[in-house]
Amino acid sequence: xxxxxxxxxxxxxxxxxxxxQPAQSDASEAGTEIFGAKKVSCYYGSFRAVxxxxxxxxxxxxxxxxxxxGCGKTTVLRTLNRMNDLVSGAHVEGDVxxxxxxxxxxxxxxxxxxxxxxxxxxxxxxxxxxxxxxxxYGPRINGERNKGKLNEIVERSLRQAALWDEVKDRLxxxxxxxxxxxxxxxxxxxxxxxxxxxxxxxxxxxxxxxxATSAIEDLMRDIKQRYTIVIVTxxxxxxxxxxxxxxxxxxxxxxxxxxxxxxxxxxxxxQQIFEDPHDDRTRAYVTGRMG
Amino acid sequence: xxTQTKADPASPAGSARPLSERRPLGDRTFQIITLAAxxxxxxxxxxxxxxxxxxSTSWFSSEGLKIFTNNWNPASNDFGALAxxxxxxxxxxxxxxxxxxxxxxxxxxxxxVVPYRWSRPIVYVIDLLAVVPSVVWGLWGILVFAPWLxxxxxxxxxxxxxxxxxxxxxxxxxxxxxxxxxxIILAFMIxxxxxxxxxEVIATVPAIDREGAYALGATRLEMIRGAVWPHSQAGVVxxxxxxxxxxxxxxxxxxxxxxxxxxxxxxxxxxxxNIPAVIANxxxxxxxxxxxxxxxxxxxxxxFTIIINIIxxxxxxxxxxxxxxx
Amino acid sequence: xxxxxxxxRPDLREPKGWRRASNRIATSLMVLAFVLVIIPLGxxxxxVIAKGASAINWSFLTSQIPSEVAPPGVGGIGPAIAGTxxxxxxASALAVPLGILGAIYLNEYGGTGWLAKLIGxxxxxxxxxxxxxxxxxxxxxxxxxxxxxxxxGAFALACLMLPIVIRSTYEMLRLVPDSLREGSYALGATKARVTVxxxxxxxxxxxxxxxxxxxxxxAGETAPLLFTILTVTTVNWxxxxxxxxxxxxxxxxNANTPYAGAQSRGWGAALTLIAxxxxxxxxxxxxxxxxxxxxx
Numbered sequence: 061x062x063x064x065x066x067x068x069x070x071x072x073x074x075x076x077x078x079x080x081q082p083a084q085s086d087a088s089e090a091g092t093e094i095f096g097a098k099k100v101s102c103y104y105g106s107f108r109a110v111x112x113x114x115x116x117x118x119x120x121x122x123x124x125x126x127x128x129x130g131c132g133k134t135t136v137l138r139t140l141n142r143m144n145d146l147v148s149g150a151h152v153e154g155d156v157x158x159x160x161x162x163x164x165x166x167x168x169x170x171x172x173x174x175x176x177x178x179x180x181x182x183x184x185x186x187x188x189x190x191x192x193x194x195x196x197y198g199p200r201i202n203g204e205r206n207k208g209k210l211n212e213i214v215e216r217s218l219r220q221a222a223l224w225d226e227v228k229d230r231l232x233x234x235x236x237x238x239x240x241x242x243x244x245x246x247x248x249x250x251x252x253x254x255x256x257x258x259x260x261x262x263x264x265x266x267x268x269x270x271x272a273t274s275a276i277e278d279l280m281r282d283i284k285q286r287y288t289i290v291i292v293t294x295x296x297x298x299x300x301x302x303x304x305x306x307x308x309x310x311x312x313x314x315x316x317x318x319x320x321x322x323x324x325x326x327x328x329x330x331q332q333i334f335e336d337p338h339d340d341r342t343r344a345y346v347t348g349r350m351g
Numbered sequence: 352x353x354t355q356t357k358a359d360p361a362s363p364a365g366s367a368r369p370l371s372e373r374r375p376l377g378d379r380t381f382q383i384i385t386l387a388a389x390x391x392x393x394x395x396x397x398x399x400x401x402x403x404x405x406x407s408t409s410w411f412s413s414e415g416l417k418i419f420t421n422n423w424n425p426a427s428n429d430f431g432a433l434a435x436x437x438x439x440x441x442x443x444x445x446x447x448x449x450x451x452x453x454x455x456x457x458x459x460x461x462x463x464v465v466p467y468r469w470s471r472p473i474v475y476v477i478d479l480l481a482v483v484p485s486v487v488w489g490l491w492g493i494l495v496f497a498p499w500l501x502x503x504x505x506x507x508x509x510x511x512x513x514x515x516x517x518x519x520x521x522x523x524x525x526x527x528x529x530x531x532x533x534x535i536i537l538a539f540m541i542x543x544x545x546x547x548x549x550x551e552v553i554a555t556v557p558a559i560d561r562e563g564a565y566a567l568g569a570t571r572l573e574m575i576r577g578a579v580w581p582h583s584q585a586g587v588v589x590x591x592x593x594x595x596x597x598x599x600x601x602x603x604x605x606x607x608x609x610x611x612x613x614x615x616x617x618x619x620x621x622x623x624x625n626i627p628a629v630i631a632n633x634x635x636x637x638x639x640x641x642x643x644x645x646x647x648x649x650x651x652x653x654x655f656t657i658i659i660n661i662i663x664x665x666x667x668x669x670x671x672x673x674x675x676x677x
Numbered sequence: 678x679x680x681x682x683x684x685x686r687p688d689l690r691e692p693k694g695w696r697r698a699s700n701r702i703a704t705s706l707m708v709l710a711f712v713l714v715i716i717p718l719g720x721x722x723x724x725v726i727a728k729g730a731s732a733i734n735w736s737f738l739t740s741q742i743p744s745e746v747a748p749p750g751v752g753g754i755g756p757a758i759a760g761t762x763x764x765x766x767x768a769s770a771l772a773v774p775l776g777i778l779g780a781i782y783l784n785e786y787g788g789t790g791w792l793a794k795l796i797g798x799x800x801x802x803x804x805x806x807x808x809x810x811x812x813x814x815x816x817x818x819x820x821x822x823x824x825x826x827x828x829x830g831a832f833a834l835a836c837l838m839l840p841i842v843i844r845s846t847y848e849m850l851r852l853v854p855d856s857l858r859e860g861s862y863a864l865g866a867t868k869a870r871v872t873v874x875x876x877x878x879x880x881x882x883x884x885x886x887x888x889x890x891x892x893x894x895x896a897g898e899t900a901p902l903l904f905t906i907l908t909v910t911t912v913n914w915x916x917x918x919x920x921x922x923x924x925x926x927x928x929x930x931n932a933n934t935p936y937a938g939a940q941s942r943g944w945g946a947a948l949t950l951i952a953x954x955x956x957x958x959x960x961x962x963x964x965x966x967x968x969x970x971x972x973x
Contacts, residue, residue: 146562169690171569176687183559197567198567378869395839482958486928486950489929491724494943542714570699572700607929649810661802668798
């Protein structure tokens with residue numbers, strides 16, 4: 061992470077951003093609101109990577125963030141579980157409410173946040189431990205010591221992640237020895253083991269082959285009933301296959317001043333975004349003419 | 352190998368060469384010179400072994416296996432070196448017990464806690480610590496530190512002198528210049544290398560592994576235990592072994608503060624001796640078998656530190672390479 | 678927005694109890710470790726400066742070395758400084774070019790061959806050989822035949838410096854991008870010419886700063902000199918013959934005495950030696966910083 065304070069950074073003026081954002085789309089048939097992002101802007105140092113994003117995520121739905129590279133969709137995803145705290149110099153303006161409580165409030169602990177809002181990463185990152193210990197790690201740090209309960213949790217999580225049958229005889233083998241698709245399902249099992257409320261996924265299939273991808277997509281549809289899922293994806297077909305709602309982000313650029321930032325362009329039910337987009341930029345992206 | 356490209360025939364530069372020419376003499380000579388310079392390393396190592404062993408054969412042959420007895424009396428031609436081997440082991444052990452937790456602590460502080468921008472002053476301090484010459488540690492050690500420690504040793508000794516476990520370790524006799532003082536100063540001296548190597552090893556753990564743990568709601572300590580430590584364990588062991596090698600070989604500081612008294616005793620506050628210290632202190636007046644004995648102990652030290660360094664470097668190399676390749 | 682009753686809002690405060698406590702304890706221990714590092718460093722530096730500063734003045738730095746029993750303020754350390762300068766200079770003249778050449782072999786010629794790997798590995802192993810062994814080595818192989826001299830001391834120090842220079846130079850050469858080399862090859866240059874005219878100049882800043890650190894290390898070493906220069910108290914500008922002296926040797930000799938004068942001169946010499954080492958280190962860092970700026 062370079063020291064961006066060295067450069068003189070000018071950010072895109074907010075008026076331009078506001079002008080470029082159409083009104084938000086409908087909250088039809090929505091269940092409980094899980095996340096409410098209110099004019100969220102994310103900074104790395106003095107560089108504003110994302111400007112004034114406002115949207116709501118609803119319970120037991122799969123919401124997809126799509127958009128071209130550099131539009132900030134991963135950044136926005138990471139504000140939902142305060143993972144951006146780990147980047148030195150990063151900070152957030154605006155607020156994100158989670159079930160009514162502010163995620164960036166004064167007494168809020170990032171650790172408690174992440175316990176409830178889990179994350180699966182682009183590249184599978186199992187710990188250098190056994191498969192069993194990988195899944196048991198989360199419950200253990202939350203105080204679970206009972207061997208019987210741990211066994212139960214490990215089996216349940218691996219079943220939910222559709223991995224149990226493949227590894228039940230070798231739970232003591234190292235998690236590093238699994239194939240890409242299996243390793244990613246292990247990471248999902250690990251995330252589910254702490255019984256979070258929400259599962260965030262940052263391009264979870266981009267490092268996997270099509271068969272493994274399809275297994276993960278099936279998994280997502282299965283666990284949707286118990287969890288809320290937000291997924292960042294480069295693959296528009298994937299978004300149409302799995303998601304209920306889609307948010308399209310893009311880069312807003314000012315050519316003369318050479319400033320840019322990520323903005324939320326349009327957000328609505330997936331069918332509407334792909335079949336009848338309201339914004340020209342959305343239409344250009346989903347029909348393949350850009351990005 | 353060098354490449355020959357065809358010069359433009361329309362405007363040949365002064366050094367346009369025919370395509371068929373073999374590699375020019377100057378280029379081959381240069382390569383040979385650099386190879387010789389590189390080989391010098393291996394040659395020197397072999398020569399060290401040969402030359403020093405040669406000088407010490409009279410000791411090995413006259414004492415045989417008795418070199419491992421505790422019978423050191425130059426006046427009567429007894430040269431059993433056990434006391435010095437013991438002293439080397441004890442001072443190195445004390446140094447490691449003190450330096451390893453501290454070094455790992457600082458390494459973790461630098462990699463997990465402190466933001467990069469503020470890590471530079473800390474690294475500076477470590478480098479400053481490394482630059483203090485051994486003889487200055489020794490001077491300060493014997494003239495300032497040891498007298499001060501003696502008061503502390505005396506208090507401790509009077510406190511625990513009669514207790515079962517601590518008594519034999521910390522009871523009488525007590526001297527500022529002692530095993531323990533040498534061990535402490537060695538700890539100061541090996542901390543920089545163990546810290547910087549541990550840091551190198553720990554820094555190769557990919558960020559995504561740390562994030563995986565944090566994303567599960569782990570505290571920093573839990574993240575270190577789950578994601579960082581399993582990856583770095585082996586490499587840190589290598590770093591510690593390198594510290595051990597340094598501790599065994601440090602001469603001057605130890606020679607000044609160890610007390611110069613060959614003795615095998617459990618009392619850590621008592622004066623003692625170790626291999627490099629006795630060589631440094633007694634070489635001037637030695638001759639014949641006495642000198643051969645001193646050089647011979649040097650041979651033992653050389654052999655042992657070479658083995659430790661080979662193992663340690665192999666471990667550290669494998670650890671850092673594995674991570675970067677992953 | 679969403680109206681959710683206070684009681685229903687999730688509790689997002691810090692986990693209580695042992696998790697938070699153990700995390701805090703761990704962080705405190707890490708900070709404590711750093712404090713434990715600063716304390717002896719500060720202690721030593723403060724003492725050396727306090728006790729040494731009073732002894733140092735120009736005449737101290739240039740006067741002859743008096744007898745041990747001479748009181749404080751008499752005499753100086755001139756010969757020791759002279760000895761350090763000539764011996765370390767000679768050692769550097771030996772070790773630095775050879776080290777650079779060795780590193781050139783490793784990076785430009787040896788590549789991934791078994792010999793280069795062997796040499797590289799044992800060069801690192803050699804940095805762990807105790808300096809006293811270098812002294813015993815040169816004693817066995819040189820002093821016994823040719824007597825004590827500054828040259829012998831320089832040989833011993835050069836053995837010490839060689840692997841350090843090889844490693845640091847190697848790291849610098851590795852950083853030079855291949856595109857620079859290829860540009861030169863494409864003009865028809867031989868590998869030797871490419872290395873000398875393109876690669877070395879590109880890496881020179883880092884090489885010099887690495888060499889300075891090796892010199893600082895050598896200047897502070899005592900053990901290799903014990904068996905090679907036979908510490909005397911008079912200046913000997915002829916580094917090739919006859920015993921010599923050096924700052925670390927002087928400090929070592931004076932530390933072993935009970936005389937206030939000798940000790941005071943020892944502190945002054947220690948301060949001088951630390952100053953030399955620190956200056957070399959700081960210059961090395963400055964060169965690295967300036968050089969890195971050019972790289973961008």
